[in-house]
Amino acid sequence: MNTDALRHWLAGPPTSHRFPYEQTIDAFHHYGKHAMPEDWLNLLKTARDRLPTVTGPRERLAAFLSTALDKADNRFDYRSYLALPLLPIPDPDTAGEHTDRLMVRRDRHHVLLLADLIGFELHALDGTRNPLPQLRPSAPVVRKRLRHAVRATVPALRRLSFATPLDDDPLSAARRLTAMVCVDRSSADRMTLRTTMLPVSTVHDEYLFIRTLQAFELCFAQLAVDLTAVRTAVGDNRLPAAGNRLCLAATLLRETAPMWSLLATMQPEAFHAFRENTDGASAIQSRAYKLVESLCRTPDPQRLHSVAYRSVPDVQARIRGGHASIDDTLDAIRADQHVIASTPTLADGMRQFTAALRQWRRTHHRLAVRMLGTETTGTGATPGTPYLRQNLDTTVFRRRTTTAHRATG
Known part of the structure; x- marks a missing residue:
């Protein structure tokens, strides 16, 4: 070169x-x-x-x-590794566009990222391109990978009014999806996709790893926008509207389930091969995830001063400066347990979002244990799987969640 x-x-x-x-x-x-x-x-x-x-x-x-x-x-860190400054990541502080438009943008780029991954796998399978040639997976693994990748695009495709390319043959479905997305892809989209793929190695599965994590970041950034809107609705005493928005956020989070199945097709030996060169970049540095967590409830002092929040100093500073959570806003309007219990939409939204986030954490932990073991530290000496295990049941909302669950049966 x-x-x-x-x-x-x-x-x-x-x-x-x-x-x-x-x-x-x-x-x-x-x-x-x-x-x-x-x-x-x-x-x-x-x-x-x-x-x-x-x-x-x-x-x-x-x-x-x-x-x-x-x-x-x-x-080098998580943000630069995933090239997040080059992706249209919404920020709840600056997201001035209408909610529907932001969601369309998220869905569109979610599909673009996964279609690009699918195209990469197809080109490697067909032998038409040779980037990242190390430790390529077998054909059966690729077929499974393609099936999960296509499934992960379906909810977004439906919202965008695209045909859903579900097919008994994962290769046929994958080819239909890439052909359909290519027609709609602009030169700016192609530039975004090219500039946001700078792997640290030449290991094939790193492409899968980067694209999937980028899609997760888009999802959590959108959730942060949603939860900010929930907080505003609660502050305006529009509790049913807040509940509806929480239900939509829970749906979006549940839709990420096929992405875990997709990521699980990564070969452990391939992960360990490129992970040697990712020291300094850890998912614990995800700003979007910490925004979501802190928008639900203000972290306890021990967690706020833990490595999790020291890794995102701007979010830590926001909380120290009085950043209000949904819980805080409910307190401010004196929304006691009876008020929440008598607002079934809000109760259901809190229950659904709590269940979705806890399921996400559990799946993350299971996959991390499969790849790293039960006691392995993360990159850059971060706590790794022991930290994930400790935080599996970290409270999403305070004791209201229990009341909300009872209220909805």
């Missing part, structure tokens, strides 16, 4: 639209981020230094170079 295209860009007037994304990304797929040659890294650093002189929109280029150089700069 030569650097000619990048040298040519640096030699001429640097414009954002001329940057050789394709050749640069191909190099990352050829070497893996952890093993990128020094000449490539030095040229990319030079490109970053020239950003102030770049003409044309340069926000994406700046974000891409920041993500590409995270290991070289010794600031």
